[in-house]
Amino acid sequence: EVQVLESGGGLVQxxxxxxxxxxxxxxxxxxxxxxxxxxxxEKRLEWVARIxxxxxxxxxxxxxSVKGRFTISRDDSxxxxxxxxxxxxxxxxxxxxxxxxxxxxxxxxxxxxx
Amino acid sequence: xxxxxxxxxxxxxTLGDQASISCRSSQSLVHSNGNTYLEWYLQKPGQSPxxxxxxxxxxxxxxxxxxxxxxxxxxxxxxxxxxEPEDLGVYYCxxxxxxxxxxxxxxxxxxx
Numbered sequence: 050e051v052q053v054l055e056s057g058g059g060l061v062q063x064x065x066x067x068x069x070x071x072x073x074x075x076x077x078x079x080x081x082x083x084x085x086x087x088x089x090x091e092k093r094l095e096w097v098a099r100i101x102x103x104x105x106x107x108x109x110x111x112x113x114s115v116k117g118r119f120t121i122s123r124d125d126s127x128x129x130x131x132x133x134x135x136x137x138x139x140x141x142x143x144x145x146x147x148x149x150x151x152x153x154x155x156x157x158x159x160x161x162x163x
Numbered sequence: 164x165x166x167x168x169x170x171x172x173x174x175x176x177t178l179g180d181q182a183s184i185s186c187r188s189s190q191s192l193v194h195s196n197g198n199t200y201l202e203w204y205l206q207k208p209g210q211s212p213x214x215x216x217x218x219x220x221x222x223x224x225x226x227x228x229x230x231x232x233x234x235x236x237x238x239x240x241x242x243x244x245x246x247e248p249e250d251l252g253v254y255y256c257x258x259x260x261x262x263x264x265x266x267x268x269x270x271x272x273x274x275x
Contacts, residue, residue: 094212094255096264112263151202151214151223 051075051152055145058157061137069132069157071147078128079103081150085121085132087143088156097145100130115141137161165189167256169267175275176246184270186256188237193260200259203232203241206269207252215254216241246272 057069071083082105085097098121101108109121120133130147137159144156166189176182192199201219204212214223216232219239229244243250251274256267 092253092269094257094266094269096266110262146211151217153211153213156211 051149053147053149053152053154055147055154055157058145058159060160060162062163063137063139063161065137065161066133066135067137067159068134069145069147069159071130071132071154073128073130073147073149076149079125083121083123083130084148085130086146086148086153087141087159088146089143095143098132134159164263165192165258165261165265167258167265167267169254169256169270171270172268173271173273175273177275178246178248180246182243182246182250182272184241184254184256184272186234186239186241186267188239188258190261191236192239192258193236198260199235201232201234201239202257202259203230204255204257205250205252206255207249212255243272 052074054072061067080102082101084099087097088094097112097115098119099110100121100123118136123130139161142161144158146156147154168187170185174182192201194200199219203216205215206212215226215230216222219234220232222230231242233240251272253269253271255269258265
């Protein structure tokens with residue numbers, strides 16, 4: 050059974066940092082392309098970042114609004130991915146979801162507010 | 164970026180009715196490899212989006228056959244025959260053909 054479990058959300062002040070983690074099981078992680086998505090308070094969904102597999106040199110891609118602030122990474126030995134979020138802004142407030150292919154986690158809430 | 168326009172915004176239904184949701188793309192979703200990466204998700208309150216349909220018309224594991232995806236190019240439709248209580252929620256179309264991947268704004272399926 051595929052499992053995807055995010056952790057690390059919380060309340061942070063603007064300009065601060067937060068790191069999300071995503072632990073997975075039930076599939077061959079080392080060859081998987083992994084994703085972060087987010088859902089804003091008004092329910093709009095957005096793709097945030099992608100990290101490809103080792104065979105694709107772990108290439109990463111980001112939505113324009115987070116480029117230079119967010120970094121996606123992975124640890125194949127732990128079947129996990131991460132999202133390092135720096136210089137957070139109030140407009141980053143959202144539920145963040147980790148996903149493999151068609152499987153999404155339950156999400157973690159990130160609130161950026163002073 | 165590819166814009167996905169979903170209509171209607173809300174669809175009031177009576178249980179047992181058929182419902183239909185449209186998703187139109189600002190450009191063709193046919194990938195250079197010949198596949199069309201158009202998916203449909205249902206989000207119920209308090210839950211993450213769950214996949215219903217992938218590659219336009221393929222039902223995901225466990226999805227009832229009353230969910231039917233169709234379309235091609237830039238025009239797609241999700242039909243739900245005989246709506247049941249567990250079908251209520253917000254439906255999103257999603258494209259993974261072009262970077263960045265994008266979602267429609269959602270269609271709320273609700274009781275009349």
